[in-house]
Amino acid sequence: MAIATVNPATGETLKTFDPLGDAELEERIERARRAYHTHRTTGFGRRADLLCRAADLLEEEREDIARTMTTEMGKTLTASRAEVAKCVKAMRWYARNAEGLLADEEPAAPDVEDSGANRAFVRYRPLGVILAVMPWNFPLWQVIRFAAPALMAGNVGLLKHASNVPQTALYLEDLFHRAGYPNGCFQTLLIGSGAVxxxxxxxxxxxxxxxxxxxxxxxxxxVAGDEVKRTVLELGGSDPFVVMSSADVEKAAATAVTARVQNNGQSCIAAKRFIVHTDVYDAFCSRFTEAMAALTVGDPMAESTDVGPLSSERGRADLEELVEDARVRGADVLCGGRRPEGLPDGWYYEPTVLAHVTPEMRIHHEEAFGPVASLYRVSGVDQAIEVANDTPFGLSSNVWTRSPEEQRRFVRDLEAGAVYVNGMTASHPALPFGGIKRSGYGRELAGHGIREFCNATTVWFGPSHAEPGPVGGD
Structure with missing residues (x-):
């Protein structure tokens, strides 16, 4: 794939970029190595000052970078502005909390004594140069949720961003540079996937x-396994959205629309499979389908637009294939299921609801990366859990029920990295984020995320006649 900005709303190629040559790539890796040996020795106060300065710049430049993101990958301008604000929030959160999250951990005194030590503790030290391979769907947020904790821990970053968001990728390197980070602390590599x-x-x-x-x-x-190097993977998702008979159906249906079409439906944590108790199925289906059909599809720069184009022509074609496979195998298309009329030559697709989805259909097991929802009718909590877990993915899940017993069952039995009860899945800097099964492993955000790329170092002092002196931080 060429490294280029191609406007999904029009299909027009706006700008192309040459990939880095071998010599320039080597220079950047070496620059990162040198930067790490300096950055790792800075104190948390200095690191926090730098990250806050980057957050301030990002906040000041919100409108410009929001428009760049919308131009490059098609999310609505409203969504792009919200993404910038979320990044600023996370950066300031890590600036405030990183030192506490990485504070030395002291075992209980009896355990220290039992180990034969005069003193023992665990210290979190940075690993070094971290390669981040990031996607186009949240081109700012996906990077910041790696970069903020990594830089606060004393690591440095090399970013290989998706080839269709090069201007956003270059902006990120420039942002950290202008904030005062030493040369090489955060670099964007304009390269193809073959160089990874x-x-x-x-x-x-x-x-x-x-x-x-x-x-x-x-x-x-x-590759990382062959090299015995640590990795964190956040991959696909086909999140269930379960609605039980005691749920607030009106609120659940309204939330379901947002949960499905956020980011034009191109989100790993978007709800994709709507599993509804038979007692409230008809009421939910009616409200949900009506609201999906009423959404405005169009120019992502327009304030009135609810759903913009998909990011690429290939992405739309993949979605169309999934919907057509479901239709020919017996699914009912309750709304959408086609390209909208009267729009320019962009990669638009109507919000779509499919009913009577069965395991024989591809969409039952594959991720639908676009505004397409699958409906399932279930008779009780056991069947709801069975359908919800019948997926190779396990990123997040949403459950709507007022029953405490049902809530306990879902929290215990759903196979996912998160269970959101009576609300919509969303990432937050204070909560760990990640999945199980084929949704990946490891965690981002919160204390779990910042420690993923740290060396948990055991420090042990043997008995002596003198007390050990203080051991300073990195």
Whole structure:
């Protein structure tokens, strides 16, 4: 794939970029290595000052970078502005909390004594140069939720961003540079996917994080495993949205629309499979389908637009194939299911609701990356859990019920990295984020995320006649 900005609303190629040559790539990796040996020794106060300065700049430039994101990948301008605000919030959160999250951990005194030590503790130290392979769907947020904790921990970053968001990728490097980070602390690599293996095998690169497709995750994990390097993977999702008979159906249906079409339906944590108790199925289906059909599809720059174009022509074609496969195998298309009329030559697709989805259909097991919802009717909590878990993915889940017993069952039995009860899945800097099964492994955000790329170092002092002196931080 060419490294280029192609406007999904029109199909027009606006700007192209040449990939880095071998010599320039080597120079950047070496620059990152040198930067790490300086950055790792800075104190948390200095790191926090730098990250806050970057957050301030990002907030000041919100409108410009929001328009860039919308131009490059098609999300509505309203969604782009919200993404910028979310990034600023996370950066300031890590600036405030990183030192506490990485504070030395002291075992209980009896355990220290039993180990034969005069003193023992665990210290979190940075790993080094981290390669981040990031996707296009949240081109700012996906990077910041890696970069903010990584930089606060004392690591440095190399960003291989998706090839269709090069201007956003370059903005991020420039943002950290203007905030005052030393040269090499955060660099964007304009490269194709074929260059990732070479970087990951380089001994100067300590670990990698990837958010993206399952095939991309398998490729990175395979190389990292061969090199015995740590990875964090956040891959696909086909999240269930369960509505039980005691639920507030009106609120659940309204939330379901947002949960399905957020980011034009192109979100790993978007609800995709709507599993509804038979007692409230008809009421939910009616409200949900009517609201989906009423959404405005159009120019993502327009304030009135609810759903913009998909990010690429290939992405729309993949979605169309899933819907057509379901239709010919017996699914009912309650609304949508086609390209909207009267719009320019962009990659638009109507919000779509499919009923009577069965396991024989591809969409039952594959991720629908666009504004397409699948409806299932179930008779009780056991069947709801069975259908919800009948997926190769396990990123997040949503459950609507007022029953405490049902809530306990879902929290205990749903196979996912998160269970949201009577609300919509959303990432937050204070809560760990990640999945199980083919949705990946490891966690981002919160204390779990910042420690993923740290060396949990055991420090042990043997008995002596003198008390050990203080051991300073990195």
């Amino acid at each position: 293996e070479r970087i990951l095998r380089d001994p100067r690169v300590a670990a990698a994080t990837l958010t993206g497709s399952e095939p991309a995750g398998r490729a990175v994990a395979s």
